[in-house]
Every structure is written in structure tokens, then in C-alpha cells.
Amino acid sequence: MVAALTRRFGDLDIAEEAAAEAFATAVERWPADGVPPNPGGWLATTATRKAIDRIRRENKRDDKHREAGRVYDDTPPEPLGAIDDDRLRLIFICCHPALASEARVALTLRMVGGLTVPEIARAFLVAESAMGQRITRAKGKIKAAGIPYRVPSAEDLPARVSGVLAVLFLVFNEGYLASGPDTDPVRHELTTEAIRLTRLLRALLPRDGEVAGLLALMLLTEARRAARVSPGGELVALGEQDRGAWDGELIAEGHRLVRERLAAAAAGAAPGRYQILAAVNAVHTSARDIRDTDWSQVLALYDQLVRLDPSPVVALNRAIAVAELDGPEVALALVDRLAGALAGYHAYHATRADLLRRLGRSQESRAAYDSAIELAGNTGEIAYLTRRRDQLG
Numbered sequence: 493m494v495a496a497l498t499r500r501f502g503d504l505d506i507a508e509e510a511a512a513e514a515f516a517t518a519v520e521r522w523p524a525d526g527v528p529p530n531p532g533g534w535l536a537t538t539a540t541r542k543a544i545d546r547i548r549r550e551n552k553r554d555d556k557h558r559e560a561g562r563v564y565d566d567t568p569p570e571p572l573g574a575i576d577d578d579r580l581r582l583i584f585i586c587c588h589p590a591l592a593s594e595a596r597v598a599l600t601l602r603m604v605g606g607l608t609v610p611e612i613a614r615a616f617l618v619a620e621s622a623m624g625q626r627i628t629r630a631k632g633k634i635k636a637a638g639i640p641y642r643v644p645s646a647e648d649l650p651a652r653v654s655g656v657l658a659v660l661f662l663v664f665n666e667g668y669l670a671s672g673p674d675t676d677p678v679r680h681e682l683t684t685e686a687i688r689l690t691r692l693l694r695a696l697l698p699r700d701g702e703v704a705g706l707l708a709l710m711l712l713t714e715a716r717r718a719a720r721v722s723p724g725g726e727l728v729a730l731g732e733q734d735r736g737a738w739d740g741e742l743i744a745e746g747h748r749l750v751r752e753r754l755a756a757a758a759a760g761a762a763p764g765r766y767q768i769l770a771a772v773n774a775v776h777t778s779a780r781d782i783r784d785t786d787w788s789q790v791l792a793l794y795d796q797l798v799r800l801d802p803s804p805v806v807a808l809n810r811a812i813a814v815a816e817l818d819g820p821e822v823a824l825a826l827v828d829r830l831a832g833a834l835a836g837y838h839a840y841h842a843t844r845a846d847l848l849r850r851l852g853r854s855q856e857s858r859a860a861y862d863s864a865i866e867l868a869g870n871t872g873e874i875a876y877l878t879r880r881r882d883q884l885g
Contacts, residue, residue: 677872
């Protein structure tokens, strides 16, 4: 877009400032007004008008006004570049490498993904105020540094894909298990859109293993959607789900992608985070009953993931697999080590509650369930946790 504005107005400074102002306007208006049907066209039109306003401010002569009007009316729009889909293109544009990774992901989730600041804060396990400041700083950097709005070329895509994957993963997660108290427990419109965009991304980057891994992870998770919420609106745990209600076509497609990535790994291509998580889900969806789950394979995959991503959340999920193999007492010792990092995370307390329940420590289990219920925002999950707590007697 900057190049097109420069051709129209003959001034690179005007073009870059107009593009940055359009981007900043979108950041302010789209979260409230919604993303327009054609985001790229909206931004191009807004940037052109900003440039015309700048020319008018700097030069009041009538001929300059007429020249700017002619340029605005007659110049064809800039080519769309390598990405045909408006929303996916905008995600790539927003994931600019000049911004810090977490800032670009948070800003894109807010501006393009439509998530609220509280939802984004919960996804990153940070305070809402801290996330609000992070997004504000990212907006300020865009404006102060004059970061240009540019449609990425095919050569730009690999450098930005990690941020795009993170955005799509978090949008899907918010749909898979909504974090807000005033939404449905599962937001199908978010999971569907995340899968659609990831399919488009795979068509753009067919050799990228992490793109294939994320698509497989989404498909294998989405396949369980019909069994995840009871008629009364309560979330149904994996071990209690009716596996006959799972979507066999999505599972078959997800398994094909996982096998493809396993073959690539055998040939020397090291799997990334999304590929390992997809493999974990492939193990779960291969078991006809929870008792048939190959927990040793699940644990081996989490051991591999911990080396790539030694985060407390990964350690928590690994501990769940440890409980199935070595017992709840061993797992509880691992979970308790995470208290400092995950004290504000409802799943940490829910995991502790379940382990304490299995150990017969009902009073401590009840207290842990209370903490999980207080922190959980999803109504379906609160209903599930409340029932489990009340079953303690």
C-alpha cells in the first residue's frame, strides 16, 4: 500500500504517515465497530484520505486540491499480493516483525480476532491491566515508529508465520473453551473460522510442518465438540465423553496429517510444538475407551514438548499423564511445584483437586475445587467443577 500511495502522491513521507495513521485508526475503531467486509480496501481508502488531508493541510492551493482529488478518484487499487483472503492477509500484516512477538499476537487478537482484552489476558495468563498496557504500547509503537502497512509478499510469509500460528491457535482455544462468563461454553464460530484460516495457510505454505501440525491439532480437537457439552450445558471431561459422537471424518483427516509429520520426523525434520500437541491428540482419539489410552506415549510426547517449551502449563499437562502411569501422589508433587507460576490459573487448581480426590484427601480437594470455581469463567466448566466438588460429600 505504501508503494501505491507513493506512486499516487509522489512523496514517500506522506505515504508512510498516511498508512500508519490508517493502521492506527483501524486499531481504535475495529474492536468497537467490527472488522469491515473488505479490510484491505478499507485501509487503502482510509490511508488515501489521510494522504489527501495531509496535502490539503500543507498546501492550500486549489490546483493541489484538484490534483489530489484526481489521484484519489482515478488510481486503481493496489494488488492484493500472495494472500487472497482478507482476514488472513490482515493477520499477516499485523504480525509485523518490528513488534515484539507477544505484543503482535495480542494486538492481532484484539484487532482482527475480535477477542476482548480480558479474553486475551486470560489466554496469556496475565492481569487484564497488564494486557491492556501491552496492547496500548504496541499501538503507540506502530504510530511512533511509522511501521508501514504493507501487504506481505510471498517472500514475507515464512518470517511472519509463527506469529500467525499463535494468533490462530489462541482464537481456536477461545472457541474450544470460552473464557468469558457471558458466552456459550463452546464458541463454534471461532473454532470454525480458525480452522478455515489454517486450511488457507496450509495451502499457502504446504511444506511448513507447524502449519500442518496446527491444522491436525484443531481437527482432532474439533472432532470431539459434539460430546464436550451435556444437554444441560455442563462440560464433559474426556474420560466421560461418548466417543461414538466424535466426528470420524475429522479424526481421520487429523490422523493423516499426524502420520505425514511423523514420516517427516523420521526423515530428520524435528517436530515443533503444534506437531507434538497434535500427536498427543492423535493418541487420545485413537483409543476406543479412556482405559485404552496409551499414557506412556502421551508422557513421552510431553517429555519432548517440555524440551521445546518448558512452560508451567506444559508441565501441568505432563503431570496429568504422570498420574495415570505413576499414580496421583507422584503427580501431585509435580503439580505443587507449579504453585508460584500458576496460582491464578483455574486448571492448576482443578488438577490439584482431582489428584487430591483420588488420594482420598477430600477436605483439601474441596478447597482446591473452590479455588478452581472462583477462577474459572466458563459456565460449563464451573458446572462441571461444582458437581465434582459436591460429589465429595
